[in-house]
Amino acid sequence: MLTTSPYVSASLESTSFFSSMTLSIRAFLPQLLFFFLLSIPALFAQGIRGTVTNREKEPLAFASVFIRNLEDGVPTNENGRYEYRLKPGYYDVLVQFLGYKSQLLTVEVTDQWIDLDVVLEEQVISLQTVEVQAGAEDPALTIMRKAIAKAKYHRLQLQEYSMTVYLKGTGQLTDAPFFLRKKLEEEGMKLNEAYTSESVSRITFSLPDKVEEKVISIRTNGDNQGTSPAPYIQTSFYQDQINGIVSPLSRYAFQYYQFKYEGSFFDQGVMVSKIRVTPRSRGEQVFEGFIYIIEDLWAIFSLDLKTSLLGFQITAKQQYAPVADNVWMPLTHTYTFGGKIFGFAGEFNYLASTREYQIKLNPDLALVPEIIDEKVQEIPEGALKVNKAQSALEQLATEEPKTRKEYRKLINQYEKELLKEEAEEKKDPVVSERTYSVDTLARKRDLAYWDSIRPVPLTIKEVEGYRRDDSLATVEAAKVSEVDSIAKKARSKYKPLDFLNGSSYSFGKGVSMGFRQNWTKFSFNTVEGWKVGLGMYYRKYSEVKLPDSVNRIRKSFNIDPELRYGFSSRRFYGKVNFRWSHTQPTSGQTWGLEGGRFIYQFNSSEPINEQVNAFYSLLVRRNYMKLYEQDFARIYWAHRVNYGFTYRANFLWAERRELVNTSDYSFYNKPEREYTSNRPENVEAAPFDFGTHQVARFSASAEWRPGLTYTIRNGRKSPNYERSPVLTFSYQKAIPQLAGGGNAADFDQMELGVQHDFSFGVSGKLDFNVTAGTFLNNNRVYFADFKHFGGNRTIFSNFGPASNYRLMDYYRYSTASSYVAGIAHYQFRKFLFTQLPMLRFSGLRENIFVNYLKTENSPHYTEIGYSLDNLFRIFRVEVGVGFENGDFLRAGPLFGIATFINVSFED
Numbered sequence: 001m002l003t004t005s006p007y008v009s010a011s012l013e014s015t016s017f018f019s020s021m022t023l024s025i026r027a028f029l030p031q032l033l034f035f036f037l038l039s040i041p042a043l044f045a046q047g048i049r050g051t052v053t054n055r056e057k058e059p060l061a062f063a064s065v066f067i068r069n070l071e072d073g074v075p076t077n078e079n080g081r082y083e084y085r086l087k088p089g090y091y092d093v094l095v096q097f098l099g100y101k102s103q104l105l106t107v108e109v110t111d112q113w114i115d116l117d118v119v120l121e122e123q124v125i126s127l128q129t130v131e132v133q134a135g136a137e138d139p140a141l142t143i144m145r146k147a148i149a150k151a152k153y154h155r156l157q158l159q160e161y162s163m164t165v166y167l168k169g170t171g172q173l174t175d176a177p178f179f180l181r182k183k184l185e186e187e188g189m190k191l192n193e194a195y196t197s198e199s200v201s202r203i204t205f206s207l208p209d210k211v212e213e214k215v216i217s218i219r220t221n222g223d224n225q226g227t228s229p230a231p232y233i234q235t236s237f238y239q240d241q242i243n244g245i246v247s248p249l250s251r252y253a254f255q256y257y258q259f260k261y262e263g264s265f266f267d268q269g270v271m272v273s274k275i276r277v278t279p280r281s282r283g284e285q286v287f288e289g290f291i292y293i294i295e296d297l298w299a300i301f302s303l304d305l306k307t308s309l310l311g312f313q314i315t316a317k318q319q320y321a322p323v324a325d326n327v328w329m330p331l332t333h334t335y336t337f338g339g340k341i342f343g344f345a346g347e348f349n350y351l352a353s354t355r356e357y358q359i360k361l362n363p364d365l366a367l368v369p370e371i372i373d374e375k376v377q378e379i380p381e382g383a384l385k386v387n388k389a390q391s392a393l394e395q396l397a398t399e400e401p402k403t404r405k406e407y408r409k410l411i412n413q414y415e416k417e418l419l420k421e422e423a424e425e426k427k428d429p430v431v432s433e434r435t436y437s438v439d440t441l442a443r444k445r446d447l448a449y450w451d452s453i454r455p456v457p458l459t460i461k462e463v464e465g466y467r468r469d470d471s472l473a474t475v476e477a478a479k480v481s482e483v484d485s486i487a488k489k490a491r492s493k494y495k496p497l498d499f500l501n502g503s504s505y506s507f508g509k510g511v512s513m514g515f516r517q518n519w520t521k522f523s524f525n526t527v528e529g530w531k532v533g534l535g536m537y538y539r540k541y542s543e544v545k546l547p548d549s550v551n552r553i554r555k556s557f558n559i560d561p562e563l564r565y566g567f568s569s570r571r572f573y574g575k576v577n578f579r580w581s582h583t584q585p586t587s588g589q590t591w592g593l594e595g596g597r598f599i600y601q602f603n604s605s606e607p608i609n610e611q612v613n614a615f616y617s618l619l620v621r622r623n624y625m626k627l628y629e630q631d632f633a634r635i636y637w638a639h640r641v642n643y644g645f646t647y648r649a650n651f652l653w654a655e656r657r658e659l660v661n662t663s664d665y666s667f668y669n670k671p672e673r674e675y676t677s678n679r680p681e682n683v684e685a686a687p688f689d690f691g692t693h694q695v696a697r698f699s700a701s702a703e704w705r706p707g708l709t710y711t712i713r714n715g716r717k718s719p720n721y722e723r724s725p726v727l728t729f730s731y732q733k734a735i736p737q738l739a740g741g742g743n744a745a746d747f748d749q750m751e752l753g754v755q756h757d758f759s760f761g762v763s764g765k766l767d768f769n770v771t772a773g774t775f776l777n778n779n780r781v782y783f784a785d786f787k788h789f790g791g792n793r794t795i796f797s798n799f800g801p802a803s804n805y806r807l808m809d810y811y812r813y814s815t816a817s818s819y820v821a822g823i824a825h826y827q828f829r830k831f832l833f834t835q836l837p838m839l840r841f842s843g844l845r846e847n848i849f850v851n852y853l854k855t856e857n858s859p860h861y862t863e864i865g866y867s868l869d870n871l872f873r874i875f876r877v878e879v880g881v882g883f884e885n886g887d888f889l890r891a892g893p894l895f896g897i898a899t900f901i902n903v904s905f906e907d
Helices: 017-026 139-156 178-186 392-396 404-426 447-453 460-489 610-620 837-841
Strands: 047-054 064-067 072-075 081-085 089-096 103-109 118-120 158-175 195-206 210-220 257-267 270-279 288-294 300-309 312-324 327-341 344-361 430-438 503-508 511-515 523-525 529-545 552-566 571-583 588-601 627-642 645-658 693-704 710-713 716-719 726-734 746-760 764-780 819-828 845-855 861-871 875-884 887-897
Touching: 047 089, 047 103, 064 081, 064 312, 064 327, 072 081, 072 327, 072 344, 089 312, 103 118, 139 257, 139 270, 139 288, 139 404, 158 327, 158 460, 195 460, 210 447, 270 300, 312 344, 392 404, 523 610, 552 588, 726 764, 845 875, 861 887
Parallel strands: 047 118, 210 430, 430 710
Antiparallel strands: 047 081, 064 072, 064 089, 089 103, 158 195, 158 344, 195 210, 257 270, 270 288, 288 300, 300 312, 312 327, 327 344, 503 511, 511 529, 523 529, 529 552, 552 571, 571 588, 588 627, 627 645, 645 693, 693 726, 710 716, 726 746, 746 764, 764 819, 819 845, 845 861, 861 875, 875 887
């Protein structure tokens, strides 16, 4: 969502309009959410209404009709129509539209509607206002430098404000795959028919970044108004980025844009400069179009910009209006969105209008100094130099002229002091606080209410769409009621195949039992042959609401048994895990006991998936998964002190045994290829490292996220993990005296790690994962306790950009010595193929990766590679090359999921 105010950051659960749109595209929904914001006019029986057109009688959609006496207004609809209810009296009506001269009309409202049609003339842009000389610097450059210097000032200008926001989204599906059209019609969605949603909210903002939103009314088609409006908070063109898209007023805008002066005009008592915004390289994550800047105030007057997102075209238009002296706030916003994905095509229009502003100026910024552009203007002797020893607030309490560079430093220092003061009050680095609520009557407003409150008349197509969807909603509600009734009766009844697909049976009072998803436990490996598995669970759950009425203390007790059987090995395995957990708002503890006889991969991180291994074994006779069995008992404990620090400890006793292949089955039967032994090849392991042995091992680890910040929403605190690196420390000690056998493990291991990602504006993003460790004592280390690394010998790339190696053998470099490992992945906005704007507009990304591993006994292993990301918007294709001591080892292609998609296989 783009800004409904220029002062707040984050949106839609701390994302923006563009972020919410991205999620909708990525979910491939032909229906998108149609939510934005506008206002509630006073309910009177008279006022003004009419049509706004140009001289050719063409309607001007979403023009602004602003009542200066009330500092309030409404937009026109798609047909240029508007209505505004007013008490009897005289009013000054200001009509605005981008690219046209504003008109100020005085009208008397009596006890009847006044028809007020307005014809706007195109704005005459004068190049004489600012002298443009051949060879001289374009005037747009100094205008934009000053506007950029003042951007943060405009975000912090108001101490507090509130506004009413009306939002209407109308869209239509214009195309769909032919084989799905009938199904869509059965679901009530037809091509080229309008689908509309509306909402009215009241928003209150206060510094540094606290927003309270109350939804007054919602009208959402298709489901009997049952859909809650998406919680939204605004983002702003005064910020550096809007969901990763560089704003023309960003502090590094000149790296991404060229600015050209297009002339100036006089409107509403201010001089306005029209600036053309042109990306230095077109594509995603940059805007193109026009921004209008108010002279001397260096604030936004209006803007008309466009960008692209995953190949979809988005345009944004905003019209600002003065709500106090030197305070210009967004009044009318229009957004259009269109494109095609997987055969679905759509066009969507969003209208947002803000009104009924109540503002409180920030007293710290009451004085506005003259801004000097030191590149083209002479610096006066009295110009301020920022003094870091003095508070920013004291230095702002002067009207002395300031260079744009020094003023920007001063405003940055002031914001840091403001956030620090807020953090000290809350005892946590909270970067934003959101409160969202919905009025109890919001979903119950009838048509008469909406007809009286709606500031923008509906079009005929929108009215027809509402009638259609209201009738469909009635039928759908009856279906849902019937399904719910059946489901309630069958809640605890077993159904065929539940044991494969997963299911849950509730017994009341927080007690439930069920099956895990077990079809994934059916596979093949050379140790067990064909194997089956069965996972179940028992859970008792309770929660207690805390006095703040928002947060809860949650307690649960879980029993998780799992069974598996190999038909070739004729071996049965089973284990059970008893787990208790106690979770508080920001902390929690988990402890438990697990034991049994089971089969495991040597690398406990399970670098190869069961089904992938079965696929390779059966089709190409490659058995990459290597297994051992153990009888074991384990006790564990984990304590999350807060979101920034967690530590864990566990103690394991086990007797381990080597396993051998029992099956040679495969669909691939060429004699030149045989299965490899279940004993992995390794550069330093000896045969006795795989023998039967006992281990009594104590493990401890800690995870720390320094500099972690938080967001509060409805009283619940959530961490912003993406802003903080992850530092890890682990220590393991095998204690032979407790193992109870003649072949007991005896070692000490320590490891440090750091994982993080850095975003370099929109230029690129670096993900890296580095670990280093050593065995302080390796008197007796069996292979299961070696340090293993995340290898890969399949054509399937790992999901995370910096999680595993691409081409490395799974166990060749496993070690019981010292080691250092590093994985780095860099994503470019523009590199090779993405030099072409057409590919950048499609959302394509290019990446390179460089991975390295060295152990005390292994050669230097390096792999480098290149990938095309977001291919067809969801895929990734990689090509990598591996080297040992600089000599070529292997190369190959890999296929994966686009890096922006998060995939989790956790239950």
